[in-house]
Amino acid sequence: MVSEFLKDKLLNIYHRLYGRYGPQHWWPGDGAFEVIMGAILTQSASWANVEAALANLKARGLLDPAALRAIAQEELAHLIRPSVYFNVKARKVKAFVQHLGEQYDDDLEALLGKDAQPLRQELLSIFGIGEETADDILLYAANKPIFVIDAYTRRILDRLGLAPAQNGYSAYQLLLMEGLPHDVRLFNEYHALLDRHGVETCRKREPLCGECCLLDMCPAGARLSLQG
């Protein structure tokens, strides 16, 4: 149960972040398949590295499920080398395109058209797709109103004193999804803004509290500011 006070606070945070950073254009018009590849490749990797890996695939016409099934896993690993953990990620990509071919004859829209919860369960059953990656796919490829939780989201909520009682993925997700209207555009932009804020201002070490648009509502920021 989320209070009206907290709901207002969550919307207030969104509006301040949007005012500070503007629209983030996350995964705009790249096509659902490329979004899914990006979601897998970006696990614990910086987006700049992922872009290099995706460019390698695109240059060889490999942003295509059948083509990815045809290529040797070792060769695929070499091409996605910039994205870190390339051997495991090559296996993850293979697992996804295998599933898509076997279960849907490569009809991605048929997969993404399923209801959110069954689709989420199905994605989680595929090797290499955990909760965050599944939710990335639900929100940014399938346009379902699901809030994506990641390390930035948790860190920012924690510092703001808004950490849920339990500290698992689903507790953070429940907090945000009960506290906000279920709007795809809002969830898309909000998550992207939290990441931008986490990278640029609310950094893991030495956060730049002096330039933070949320400083007046942040207990951690108040402490850090006093420390100078």
Next chain:
DNA sequence: ATCCTGAGTC
């Protein structure tokens, strides 16, 4: 709790 493991930043 450990493994995976490149590129950029400081």
Next chain:
DNA sequence: GACTCTGGAT
């Protein structure tokens, strides 16, 4: 040289 990055599997 240490640290961080839009995690997940074992």
